Amino acid sequence: MPTYFKINKERQLVISTFSGVFTLEDGFAHQEKLLKDPNFVPTFSQLIDCTQITQIAMGIDDIRRLAQRSIFSNDARRSILVHGDVAFGFARTFIAIRESLGETGIRVFHELDEALFWLLDHHTP
């Protein structure tokens, strides 16, 4: 599937975009690419744009495997942006596993402005 990310160092923000059919391998590959980018910092925030995904070719066991490892800090702010109830459900499942592993700043949203507000709000004094 097409994957893409952009790192905005000034805003300390990673924007990850997925489209098409999303697989476990896509998730792992994205993590590896980010890790290799010299501009990546684990404490940055992340917007995970899943609105162009047409199918999630994963089961809960795959979600569990993907969630076992995070390259972001547990207190980094992360927003998962989705369209539709299925993607929302998978995202909630992913978040539940991540929270059980200590991550505290990850949420799922249907609306871009809400997703961005979650990411940027904690930078506001």
Next chain:
Amino acid sequence: MPQSNRCSALSIRSTQENVISNLSSVRILVVDDFPDWQRLVMEWLREHTHLQVIGVASDGLEAVLKAQQLHPDLILLDIGLPTLNGIEAARRIRELSPNAKILFLSQESDRAVSGAAINAGGHGYVVKSEAFNDLFPAIEAVMLGKTFVSPALANLASEFE
């Protein structure tokens, strides 16, 4: 299963309100015309060993037929279904398989729709967007003879009253 995976499996169940473990085995018919949603719900149900999916249907008439054939304890029923909508399917299922509990699982967050669904014989109503949190408490409530409506829907309704 590796230890870490077992921990995560437990964490999903606890997050989804692991409150139905005292119920005996529940035989479930899943009715939805969207395969991805069917798959997600079945994945969630699989996390609870005493919840057994005994059949799947993709339209209203098939739901009525399978309810009659399989005698499920619980039917998770969508509303926007081909051939026969979920509300009409519920009416027929109530006549043909009166012991089956019906829990609507729909994207509709309109109170009129949920009211019609309950009046048609539904024992509960869960909004799909809230299913991760609400589905398992709803199953417990319905199987204990109570009525369940997603809190988000109830809250939405109260705003307009």
